[in-house]
Amino acid sequence: xxxxxxxxxxxxxxxxxxxxxxxxxxxxxxxxxxxxxxxxxxxxxxxxxxxxxxxxxxxxxxxxxxxxxxxxxxxxxxxxxxx
Numbered sequence: 032x033x034x035x036x037x038x039x040x041x042x043x044x045x046x047x048x049x050x051x052x053x054x055x056x057x058x059x060x061x062x063x064x065x066x067x068x069x070x071x072x073x074x075x076x077x078x079x080x081x082x083x084x085x086x087x088x089x090x091x092x093x094x095x096x097x098x099x100x101x102x103x104x105x106x107x108x109x110x111x112x113x114x
Contacts, residue, residue: 051079056112062086070095079110086110 033041050064058065058079068082074089080101081087087101088108101107 051077055110059086059110059112068095068101070097070099 046064047066050058050061053061053064062081062084065079065081065086068080068087071094073092073094074080075092076089078089079086080089082101085102086109088110090106090108093099093106099106101109
């Protein structure tokens with residue numbers, strides 16, 4: 032049986048996974064549900080991540096490197112909802 036801490040990590044991972052399916056209009060209201068961008072991480076096409084308070088969508092699969100932050104690279108687009 033998992034400890035409380037192990038279970039909390041499982042729930043956190045599941046929360047991040049489920050958040051990916053949210054429509055953009057909901058996702059921008061709850062950016063904290065998404066993982067924070069991190070170098071060394073492999074990102075898949077259409078995966079959403081949080082970076083400095085802004086939600087971004089990955090446009091093509093790649094491994095994040097220093098200097099490839101979402102706000103600097105054309106492999107990402109900011110998630111914006113027209114009102």
